[in-house]
Amino acid sequence: MATQIDACAHAGRWIADYCAGAPAHDVLCAGDRAAWHATLEELAAVAPDGLGHARERVQRHAADMGTGFRIPGESDERPWPVSPVPLLIPAAEWATIAAGVVQRATLMEAITADLYGPGRLVADGHIPAALVTGSPHFLRPMVGLPPPGGHHLSFVAFDLARGPSGEWRVLADHLRGPAGAGYALENRLAVSRTLGGLQARLNVQRHAPFFAAFRAGLAAQCRRTDPRIGILTPGRYNPSYPEQAHLARYLGLLLVEGADLAALEGKVYVRTVGGLKRIDALWRRLDPRLLDPLAFDTHSQIGVPGLIDAYAAGEVILANAPGAGLLESPAVSAFLPGLAQHLLGEPLRLPTIATWWCGADPERDHVLANLDRMLVAPAFAARPLGLPAGPRPGPGLSTAEQQALREDMARRPQDYVGQEMVQLSTMPVVVDDRLVPRPFTLRVFAARDADGRWIVLPGGFGRIGEQADATASVIGEGIWSADVCVHGDDPVAPVSLLAAPDSLHVRRNPGTLPSRVADNFYWLGRYLERGEALLAAIRVMLGNSIDADGGAALADRTVGRLAGLITGAGAAPSPPSLRRADLTQFARTAMEDERHHSVAAINRLARAIGAGSRDRLSADMVRLLEAPFPSHRGLLDRAGSLQRRYAAIAGLSAEHMVRTTAWRFHDLGRRVERAMALARACRLFGMAGASADDLSTLLDLADSQISYRQRYPTGLARVAVIDLVALDPNNPRALAFQAQRIAALLAELPVLSDDEMAEPQQAQATRLRALVDTADAATLDADLMGEVEHRLTALSEAIARRYFLQGAEPLRAGGLTLA
Structure with a gap:
């Protein structure tokens, strides 16, 4: 009770202090203070140390979900900035906004249908021809093509501004590939985790019914009863790629790039590890001019040749239809009031700014x-x-x-x-542990449901300006975002995207795996294993061996071989000498210099793959991949930190990833790379005449020192070391174990034929395993290890040819399935 009273007192004091200096048209001071008081009470209850702590807490929740964005021209993502204070809109006021949004979406559909159809609006003088043909978003090849499913627009967004007197007006229309719905969802999740009691206390309307209806609306436009639907993304360098990945996970849609798709015989397919699979609808976030080089921009490298032919044949839904962005032009806004009267017979309920x-x-x-x-x-x-x-x-x-x-x-x-010049209302945000007024705009979203009717997301997301200047021309994109809560007196049913218990057929197949994603997971495994192997060589050379007499005291011949191993990997140029200072600099280059194939460079490659696979990786995995390079003072300390990070990633892979086809490719990549590293290490350090230092180094590189000491306490012997590191099938770090796992993993992957004959990559894996299984430790020599390396390289190429559908691969290979 004392805590509740304190929270109430905090909220009251915050509101009084805030309204003493806020403009009269601020939404808190001029609105329903009871709702705002309840919101700030929730904030005070979870962050008694102050508002700054509340801001940090909601930001941490956003980071835990992997929410981010990228500024055009930047390579690194920025954390998504979420305000802990949501924008509150009463249900009665929202009903007016929603009605205006539905009317505007209906009007935009009617105008688009005419401009790409009969063209009466231009012919009758309702809109100048120059606004149509002069727009870069007008796509002449789309004229006369009726959209499959019957709608040009399936998902739209509008930016709204609230004036000083409380009226709402439209600032901009977004019809090509409206961004932000995923951020609205992520804002709600972050704020809900912070203010857990607010949902029930204010009867906040939920987002899930909107997204469920939109997904059903896309499916209803398709010809098949169980359609395959994807989000077509430009890729990980797109500013809103994290949002697209989040939406794909949330809606259960396939996140695909142009390279994942193929148009064949008037239909569109996804290139998967199991062959070509039919795709029925694409929620596109790709610039329409880049969609199809045969129809639009011939220079496009990220489109799908023949996609528009399939669209014209009615075999694929594109949401929204290419060319819909024609009406985003600010110039069109000048004609919308007249067009509303002409087409709808009524004025605009949400007027555009003059x-x-x-x-x-x-x-x-x-x-x-x-x-x-x-x-x-x-x-x-x-x-x-x-x-x-x-x-x-x-x-x-x-x-x-x-x-x-x-x-x-x-x-x-x-x-x-x-x-x-539009004057904006203000709302409270947290700056330096206090509430301050800032101007805001609101992006709202509308989508078609299964019946083709427009529904509106209750809320959207707010964009908040940095400066107190409350004009739309100054706010720009804003620097904060805010959850938007539509609240009322009526209780809200706890709806989610979870299906009814008996409405789904239980399955254990996770769905379609595009070849590009399989390629990414395979190389993610290889890069992680390669980085770990290189780091192990560096650590042994610097003296981090478990052997008290090894490491720094290794013989020059062994150190030279370690340096050769590192140089052969392309991690650093050869050191001028084997003196400690030169070796230290050599190790530093091999770890950190990204001009070479160093540990840092390998990590960067792994991070890039992780960034492009966010829809399939956990937030913890992405966070580990994106973690900055260690900055500890000592080189060995940095190496140890990296080793622990590799171990954490391996643990997540082993214990937290479901054994799907994607995981099998990831594990396959690890096994192939580890086998290559072991064969190379055995050839360098385990051949006839190997010294004790050589053998100890080989055990270190294979992470098998403890296993060897437990098995052979009397000392080092070459045959025993080779048997443990190369031929023991029960040692998870041994070459034989990798050969077994490679064969087993390939046996579990999809095949294209039903004749039960081994495919080339499976046959090569069987021969590799036989070669290792029949080897003898006493006679194992460099030629055999060289042959193992050669076969692993050929096997990796066979895997790529079969599953990753490289550019030269024909679309219809022998036995390629079409489903």
Whole structure:
């Protein structure tokens, strides 16, 4: 009770302090303070140390989910910034917003259908032809193609602004590949984990019914009763790729890139390890001009040749239809009020901010005459000469900038629009352990359900500006995001995407595995094992052997062989000498210098694969892969930290990954790489004439010192060491064990024929295992180990040819299945 009273007192004090300095049009101060009081009470209860602690807590939850984004031009992801204070909207106010969103989505569908169909709106003068044909988003090849499923638009988003008097207006339309729904979902999850009691306390409407309805809506447009649906992504370098991966996991959709798909005989297929599998619908996040090099941009390297032919034949759904982005142009906004009256017979319920297209003389003159009260923006996507930096508020233009703008507007007036300067409401955010007002905008989402009707996500996500200046022209993309909670008096049913217990057929097959994903998992295993093997060689050379008499005291011949092993891996140039200082620098280069194939460079390759497989890896695995390179002072300390990280990743792989086909490829990659490393180490350190230092080093590289000492306490003997490291099938670090696992894993992978004959990669694995199983420790020599390495290389190439469908591989190989 005392804690509850304290939380109530904290909330009351925070609100009083905040409203003493907030603008009158702030949503907290001018809204339902009881709901805001309840929200801040929840914050005070979970973060009694202050609001700063609450911000850290919600940010930590977002990080635990792997939420991130990338700024265009940057290679590293940034953490997704979530405010601990959600934006609260009463249910009655939201009903008005939702009705306006549905009306606007309906209007956009009608306009798009006409512009790519009969074209009456242009012919009758309701919209200028220049706005259609002059737009870079107008795709002429789509004219006259009726969309499969009957809809051009299946998922849309709109940016809204709340004015000082509480009215909502539309700032922008997003129709090509609307981003942000995944972030709205992640914001809700992060805030819900922080404010666990808020959902029931305020009857907050849930997101799950919207996403379930959207998924059902896509399926309903497909021709097959059990369709395969994917999210078509540009790949991991796309700014919102983490969001796409999260949506794929949440909705149970296949995350695919253009290289994963093939158009064949008028249909679209996913290239999988089991052959070509039919795909029925794609929720695309790829620029439409890059979709199909045969229909649009011939230079596209990430599209699917023939995709639009399959679309025209009605064999694949594309959500949204290519060309829908035509209506995103700010210039179109000037004509929407008239188009709403003409097509729907009613005014816009959510008006667009006042817009003047300068392609008509009166509007251009109006904009120029009122430049000091206007936001001037490009009419289309490209930036015209007069606005090299994009949209600019007229009052902020210098004399020279105004002159350049006027001159170019005289030459090409159709490239410009003028828009009113929108004053925004503010909401509370946490800055330096206190609440401060900041301007915000709201992105809302609408999607079609199984009946083709528009439904609206209750909430969306808020974008919050950095500065107190409350104009839409200043906020830009914002620097924080906020969950948006629609609350009311009626209890909300606990709906989720979990199906009813008896509505699903139980299965243990995790679904389709694209060849690209199998390739990624295979090489993730190889890179991790390669990095660990290289690190082991470095640690032995620096003196971290379990043998008290080894390591730093190794003979020069053994140290030279270790240096040769590291140099042969491409990790560093040969050291000038075997003096300790030169070896230390040599080891530092092999660990950290990314100009060579060092441990750091190998980790970077593994991290890149992890970043592109977020829909299939746990957040813990991604976090370990993306962890920065250790910065401990000593080289051995850094090496030890890396070794523990490799061990943690191996533990996650062994104990936390379900034994799916993807895991088998990952484990297969590990086994192939480990076998190669063991064969190489045996050839260097285990042949006839090997010294005690050589044999001890071989045991270290194979991580078998303890096993050997328990088995042979009397000392080192070459035949015993070789038997343990190369030929013992019960030693998980031995070559024989790897050969057995490789054969077993390949036997479990899909085959293309039903004649029960071994495929080439399986036959090669059987021959490799026979070679190792029949070897004798006493006669094992360098030629045999060289033959093992050769066969492993050939086996890896056979695996790639069979499963990874490389560029030269024909689409219809012998026995390739079509399903």
